[in-house]
Amino acid sequence: MPSYQSLDAVKNISVVGTGTIGASWATYFLSKGFKVNAWDPSDGWEQRILSFINNAWPQIQNLGFIGEFKETNIILCSSLKEALTGTDFVQESAPEQLKLKQSLFKQIDEYTSKNIIVSSSTSGLIMSDMQGRLENANRFVVGHPFNPPHLIPLVEVLGGKNTDVLAVDWAINFYNKIGKHAIKLKKEVPGHLANRLQAALWREAVLAVQNDLASVEDINAAVAMGPGLRWALMGPHMIMNLTGGAGGYRKMLDHFGPGISGWWETMNENPQLSTVLKKELINGIEEEAKGRSIAQLEEERDEQLVELLIMLKRLKKTGH
Numbered sequence: 001m002p003s004y005q006s007l008d009a010v011k012n013i014s015v016v017g018t019g020t021i022g023a024s025w026a027t028y029f030l031s032k033g034f035k036v037n038a039w040d041p042s043d044g045w046e047q048r049i050l051s052f053i054n055n056a057w058p059q060i061q062n063l064g065f066i067g068e069f070k071e072t073n074i075i076l077c078s079s080l081k082e083a084l085t086g087t088d089f090v091q092e093s094a095p096e097q098l099k100l101k102q103s104l105f106k107q108i109d110e111y112t113s114k115n116i117i118v119s120s121s122t123s124g125l126i127m128s129d130m131q132g133r134l135e136n137a138n139r140f141v142v143g144h145p146f147n148p149p150h151l152i153p154l155v156e157v158l159g160g161k162n163t164d165v166l167a168v169d170w171a172i173n174f175y176n177k178i179g180k181h182a183i184k185l186k187k188e189v190p191g192h193l194a195n196r197l198q199a200a201l202w203r204e205a206v207l208a209v210q211n212d213l214a215s216v217e218d219i220n221a222a223v224a225m226g227p228g229l230r231w232a233l234m235g236p237h238m239i240m241n242l243t244g245g246a247g248g249y250r251k252m253l254d255h256f257g258p259g260i261s262g263w264w265e266t267m268n269e270n271p272q273l274s275t276v277l278k279k280e281l282i283n284g285i286e287e288e289a290k291g292r293s294i295a296q297l298e299e300e301r302d303e304q305l306v307e308l309l310i311m312l313k314r315l316k317k318t319g320h
């Protein structure tokens, strides 16, 4: 039975691919006191990751981390091999392409010690397809974060057909130890779990535009000003438990279950992302954004996320 690096011995983390997700992961690992070895094949990535970290650092400080960002804690490597040499854990965040990840995994398998865990940020690829017949497939797991990983606690962890269950457990323990909230998925399905939940809601949100149920802005408000507020605190099952009043989930299932099952019968239509519908969605969002750029909206989102996380931390709902 393979034995893996002890959790306490993890000091150096390799961040492979430093785009949207990799740069954010690097920020998080640095804030938790790890040395990061980063590598990306694109031009100008070194300047981009440093600027990302410098911009994100004040948010991390607002969450209670008081240290300064020390550039000496991150090594901007000039090759994949250099980034992987002597590493204790790998977080892979390369583009979402099966062939690319398969060939990258082969190199990672070759360049790393066999007792360290390799975790992929993939949002939708299946680990069994990516790990194929790697020599040490047992230690490859999915560690799927939510954007931006330096703020959002959730990480979905699962293995492929050839992954060792102990490797999955190792990754869950590791992420939890460093302040993330890891959940274990028991099966491989496209999109894992959280994005499927999100996709189910988004399907209805798109259908609501296609069927002219309400404006894009009102559909957003229907979530953000309503159930979304509760979902930041409790998940859908717990919310439904409370819907049943003193009778809890049992009462809710008996009382509201049949009615909602009736709605489900009417919910098997998929929206068609036609040119007209796409235009309607984009126009609606531009109207609501009122000239705010994507960067401004991201800043707004992250500022508010930090406030929410501070509150959740105070309530001991997250160990961030």
Ligand SMILES: NC(=O)c1ccc[n+]([C@@H]2O[C@H](COP(=O)([O-])OP(=O)(O)OC[C@H]3O[C@@H](n4cnc5c(N)ncnc54)[C@H](O)[C@@H]3O)[C@@H](O)[C@H]2O)c1
Residues within 6 Å of the ligand: 016, 017, 018, 019, 020, 021, 022, 039, 040, 041, 042, 045, 092, 093, 094, 095, 096, 100, 104, 121, 122, 123, 124, 144, 145, 146, 147
């Ligand atoms: N964007 C999201 O919201 C999100 C959320 C969770 C997970 N993910 C997953 O994270 C991964 C990265 O997504 P992203 O949004 O950061 O993409 P991105 O395009 O922003 O970044 C990908 C980076 O990988 C680099 N790259 C290209 N070829 C590479 C190679 N062979 N090896 C290593 N790096 C390489 C690119 O230069 C780029 O900097 C994907 O698997 C994606 O599914 C994305």
